[in-house]
Amino acid sequence: MRFHCITHWLILASALIASPAIAFEIENRRIYSADPERSVLRIISTADLNVFDPILRAFQEQNPGISIDYSVAGTTELMKAIYSEGAIFDLAISSAMDLQTKLANDGFVQSYSSAATATLPTWASWRNQLFAFTQEPAVLIVSDAFFTPDTIPQNRDALIALLRESPERFAGRIGTYDVRRSGLGYLVATQDSRNSEAFWRLMEVMGRLDAKLYCCSGDMIDDVASGKLALAYNVLGSYAVSQQATTNGFHIVELTDFVNVMLRTALIPVNAQNVEGARDMIDFLSVLDTRQDLTSATGLPAINTMSLQENTAFRPIRFGPGLLVFLDQMKRRNFLRNWENSLFQE
Amino acid sequence: MKAHGSIRRRLFFQLAGVAAVLSVAFFVVLRGVAERAAEGTQDDILSASATAIADSLRSEDQGVTLELPYAALSMLGTINEDRVFYRVVAAQTTLTGYADLPQSTTTPNLGEPIFATFDYRGEKVRAVSVSRAIGPVSDATNVVVTVAQTRLGLEAISRRITATATGVGVGFFLLATALSLWAARSALKPIERMTDSVTRRGPSDLRPVESNTPAELVPLVAALNSFMARLRASLSQTEDFIAEAAHRVRTPLATVRTQAEITHRKLNKPEHKRAIREMIRAIDESSRSAGQMLDHAMVTFRADSLTVDALDLNAIMADICDRLGPTADLKDIVIQRDFWNSPVTFKGDGILIQAALQNILDNAIKYSPEDSTIIARVDVSGAITMSVTDQGRGFGGVDTNRLTTRYARGANVDEIVGSGLGLTIADEVARAHGGHIEITPNPEGVGACVSIVLPIG
Ligand SMILES: Nc1ncnc2c1ncn2[C@@H]1O[C@H](COP(=O)(O)OP(=O)(O)O)[C@@H](O)[C@H]1O
Numbered sequence A: 001m002r003f004h005c006i007t008h009w010l011i012l013a014s015a016l017i018a019s020p021a022i023a024f025e026i027e028n029r030r031i032y033s034a035d036p037e038r039s040v041l042r043i044i045s046t047a048d049l050n051v052f053d054p055i056l057r058a059f060q061e062q063n064p065g066i067s068i069d070y071s072v073a074g075t076t077e078l079m080k081a082i083y084s085e086g087a088i089f090d091l092a093i094s095s096a097m098d099l100q101t102k103l104a105n106d107g108f109v110q111s112y113s114s115a116a117t118a119t120l121p122t123w124a125s126w127r128n129q130l131f132a133f134t135q136e137p138a139v140l141i142v143s144d145a146f147f148t149p150d151t152i153p154q155n156r157d158a159l160i161a162l163l164r165e166s167p168e169r170f171a172g173r174i175g176t177y178d179v180r181r182s183g184l185g186y187l188v189a190t191q192d193s194r195n196s197e198a199f200w201r202l203m204e205v206m207g208r209l210d211a212k213l214y215c216c217s218g219d220m221i222d223d224v225a226s227g228k229l230a231l232a233y234n235v236l237g238s239y240a241v242s243q244q245a246t247t248n249g250f251h252i253v254e255l256t257d258f259v260n261v262m263l264r265t266a267l268i269p270v271n272a273q274n275v276e277g278a279r280d281m282i283d284f285l286s287v288l289d290t291r292q293d294l295t296s297a298t299g300l301p302a303i304n305t306m307s308l309q310e311n312t313a314f315r316p317i318r319f320g321p322g323l324l325v326f327l328d329q330m331k332r333r334n335f336l337r338n339w340e341n342s343l344f345q346e
Numbered sequence B: 001m002k003a004h005g006s007i008r009r010r011l012f013f014q015l016a017g018v019a020a021v022l023s024v025a026f027f028v029v030l031r032g033v034a035e036r037a038a039e040g041t042q043d044d045i046l047s048a049s050a051t052a053i054a055d056s057l058r059s060e061d062q063g064v065t066l067e068l069p070y071a072a073l074s075m076l077g078t079i080n081e082d083r084v085f086y087r088v089v090a091a092q093t094t095l096t097g098y099a100d101l102p103q104s105t106t107t108p109n110l111g112e113p114i115f116a117t118f119d120y121r122g123e124k125v126r127a128v129s130v131s132r133a134i135g136p137v138s139d140a141t142n143v144v145v146t147v148a149q150t151r152l153g154l155e156a157i158s159r160r161i162t163a164t165a166t167g168v169g170v171g172f173f174l175l176a177t178a179l180s181l182w183a184a185r186s187a188l189k190p191i192e193r194m195t196d197s198v199t200r201r202g203p204s205d206l207r208p209v210e211s212n213t214p215a216e217l218v219p220l221v222a223a224l225n226s227f228m229a230r231l232r233a234s235l236s237q238t239e240d241f242i243a244e245a246a247h248r249v250r251t252p253l254a255t256v257r258t259q260a261e262i263t264h265r266k267l268n269k270p271e272h273k274r275a276i277r278e279m280i281r282a283i284d285e286s287s288r289s290a291g292q293m294l295d296h297a298m299v300t301f302r303a304d305s306l307t308v309d310a311l312d313l314n315a316i317m318a319d320i321c322d323r324l325g326p327t328a329d330l331k332d333i334v335i336q337r338d339f340w341n342s343p344v345t346f347k348g349d350g351i352l353i354q355a356a357l358q359n360i361l362d363n364a365i366k367y368s369p370e371d372s373t374i375i376a377r378v379d380v381s382g383a384i385t386m387s388v389t390d391q392g393r394g395f396g397g398v399d400t401n402r403l404t405t406r407y408a409r410g411a412n413v414d415e416i417v418g419s420g421l422g423l424t425i426a427d428e429v430a431r432a433h434g435g436h437i438e439i440t441p442n443p444e445g446v447g448a449c450v451s452i453v454l455p456i457g
């Protein structure tokens, strides 16, 4: 069986789909066409192409005849596309569990169950609509230019103390998510705020040190690796791990007080057209833990209860209506106001 | 007797029917209670959630503000994966939540949640609304908090409950059915026991039934016992009557006969003597006939309820030969005994068998010429055969089949008088014992051979 893989690099602002007014933003898009082509599977995903590429190829190898149209978007943009704009995709993959939960709760997702999805632990799926396939910690990354291994802070209190001790050293050299722009950043920040009061102290210290705000984990990793930043807080660990394969100059720190672990989930929107293909992909992703080759190629840790229990600091984020709380208009407004007050002090 | 229905079957079906009704009732009640409990649980959690939201409402300069508590929604996810919707309305405008979530038109009273079930976003939801007055008492804003949840979890519980209730109901029914089968059987045990004890009785055992009788059967058993008492009384009356009648008829005849013989001896004129002899013969015949009629009545009566005793047929035959010896002697007839070499045991009514043999031997003597020989034989090769063979006139030309009918006499009788009951008695006795009689010519020359053939054992 032979198939071509034609890669298109399209940086698009709009006009992606034959719809007159597309407002959501696509960062990247690639089409893996199959020959002969039986169907096209349109995926919208927050996973960077270079991370997800091996999975898509392996899937296509296993399911010949399915062309994949893979679009990368930020978590907020993905939500906008499906929730507000009714964009047509067969599969939506995102690590913003709260937004995915809202999609399922508000009726934008169709149910599916199969032998493959049944192998997932109960905590890794919700309503037979959200299917988690990776468990990714939010980590601290530190630049080798600033830290020797023994000076790296191991918990939030130590980090706060360190930042307070030497403001001149870290001013303008720390980074974190701009939670107003990044859905993933918002999820981690809100979970942080639930877990520990240290979060707000940390934000305040970061504000005083004129922290740089980022949209995406990739940029933060780049800047830490290059030494532009001394450290970045709440970086997606899986990206950092896969980046480490090619880039030197930084260390990954799993803080010992607690580590938020996010589940990257796939869902089939109600208006999906290639439901069959989407189901095949969900089956494929549900048993990702059996594909050692793919997990090591992508750096994405597959769902595994054992490895979660190994580190007692891991706090996997639980599915459920609780995730809707911070999406409440008023709650969000209040949270962002507090966040801004901490980070932008006069 | 044809059976008309069965108590056991009716009892069983009625008990099983009751069990079925109880099982269904059990199922309905169990399901109802459990589902109401499940619904109650959902209502409780919904109220707790709505109350938690209402409790975190605050009044601020710009109006009412809400810091949605994390637990308020997360608690709804603890027992199922149902969808959750909420809406907070302050003074008719939606503060936060799902603006299109229907809210009850009547404002709930403080502390009294209002529950409702309706369709929302394509699914049935259970909703609860609570209200709070927020702000200064003079200018309070009325805030209504509604929390709704779909009912898939509830339906799953309901399915589980239904399955359990069905299982329990069916199990209960099967158990109850098995028990009713057992109950029906054991309830009828006393009847079986009584039937058994009555069946096992001998034919003449008319003692009252005295086995331990359950209260319900006491009237039946009492009726049966009183019936048997009456039967016993009437039987003994009949027996007494037969004995009495035989006595009353024979005694005067014997007297008359004695007087006639005395007169005969005193008379000298031959024609007078002949007349008296005729008279004596007639008296003898009358006496014998009366005897036979009574014998016949007795046979008919006893054959219905055969007494079963262990008998030795050799002995009975010998006894009859002894009894009729004198009569044979009058005609110089020799009765030759050809018995079986060991006792011939047979279970039967001795009195009846005696009567039968007596009539057969009596016939042989009656129809034999003077100075002849009669062979009385008991033989057990094959069946038990008791035969009497004479050298008399035999049955030449007589239809032997009808000789056993009552009062039937053969054409060969000539001047010999008789009642025609002798062979009838012999035949009835043989048949009452499961055997028959055989009427044949004497196989060893002239004469007749009449046998009673009985089954062995
Ligand atoms: N031993 C016998 N020899 C010849 N005929 C006999 C003998 N026994 C019976 N019978 C015939 O059978 C008939 C019926 O016999 P039974 O019933 O004893 O009546 P009966 O009172 O006439 O002897 C007799 O009338 C006679 O014709």
Ligand SMILES: [Mg+2]
Pocket (backbone or CB within 6 Å): B359, B363, B418, B419, B420, B421, B422, B423
């Ligand atoms: Mg006779």
